[in-house]
Amino acid sequence: MSNEFCGSWFPVIRAEEVAYGHVARVQLNGQELAIWRDDEGHINAWENRCPHRGVRFSLGHTLGNELRCQYHGWRFASRTGQCTYIPAQPGHKPAQVVKAVTYACLERYRYVWVSLNRTPAIPEPTLPLGNDGLIAVRSLQINAPMTHVITYLRTLAKTNTWGNDRPISVIECQVIEIPLDTGASAADRLLLLPQPASKACSVIHGIADSTVEDGARLPFLRRQNELFKRFKSDIEQ
């Protein structure tokens, strides 16, 4: 299994939170990002500031395949970030240099992933998962640096004090796998994916690989939520 994406690609938000028309605000390695989806479904991850007067793009809204800044109505094209329209000078085509700063991003395993690395050769994230039967459990902010989060999760895996027959394990470089005792399938598991938000703050994202009936979904998510709350309280202690 290739893990070259590690340290470069990170999940930043559950894909379903990036609804059409919405501009979400996240942080990755101290870089604030505006995440939005165009009407064709394409996801964008942009530096969260308009290059004109620095207003957060996350205050703006989308117009199909453009994002419009809330301050002066400048419009920027999906994918390229190129400014397409400046309302104060409607007759002038904006210069090529007027662009939003864009980052590589994609939608996979129910999450939006971003790489701040500008080298295109970084392989896309690959986990030992199919695309079906996945549940984006939740994303919880942890007020601790990423290194603390990883140390905690690795210790969890090492000591394996989970009261479960199957071991907690580290798969890929930073991804932790926890066996789930759902009764549905012996192979059910929860993957934990840490994301460095800033120097002092991280996020743990959870992907469950489990078949959960619609009626059982809410209790299932509540159980996972208890787990996440325990992580947060342990790490922040």
Add this chain to the structure above:
Amino acid sequence: MSNSHNVVSVGLEEVTRNLWYPLGDIAGLPAGHDLQRTLLDTTITIRLDKDGELSAWEGTNSYGRGLPIRQQFGYLWTSLGTPTREVFDIPEFNHPGRRNIHAGSIGVHTSAPRAVENFLDLGHFAFVHRDYLGVEPFTEIKPYRVRVADDNTEIVATQCYAYQPVAALGATEGYEAEYLYRVPHPYCALLYKSVSADDARIDIIGLFLQPITEERVVAHMQLSTLDSLHSDAAIREFQQFIFSQDKPILENQVPKRLPLDIRTEISARADATSTAYRRWLLSHGVRYGTIQSELAQE
């Protein structure tokens, strides 16, 4: 983005220390109390005696260094340094028939220069003040004139036009308002505005910023009007409503301090006043509330 904005603090520059600063509306001060204010990261105390005497000093106890004070436009002004000039003038302020109304003092999490730029900006009317000071499709900003006047002491922008659905309280129909802007102080700006198509009425709005820190201000707003129909409270409320639309914009500008290197943020033709303002701050050596990148260090 954020990493390059860490600027080593080198202490407050003299030119900024020597300016006059507004501390708010004198009529609104309770008499007989020592009132703490913050100006340029410095705690100061002001007092209005029972007999109407005003005083100000540095720190919280009355042994602090006494500060110079002025009363101008109904506001109390002070300086932490030695002012080289008096508080700027608004000659129209005392003209007969004018009502000068303190429209509010509002805390904003931004730098003083970002707040000034927003006040000087014509291009945001149709988006931030939609259906009041602007509306689509009337978004085009025609070329206007910007000049630096009176030995570099003031920026003046003239022949600024904007179509406004509701240019002022009580306006019943849209029309093309004419604006004139003055920037007589690094952290204070004035606009003169025609408020209807059929008479010569000019309203003057003043924005006087009291910088608390480099990234936090109190915005004191003054309105000088020939409106004789509406109450002070109604006029104040309209002005505060307009400002309440700007506040979330100001608090979401990244970085909060104004980059003076004009290559840092992209400008359009309509930003001529903003560009002139950035150059003007740089020419005066005003650093507080700004970011001066490599350009200033070359």
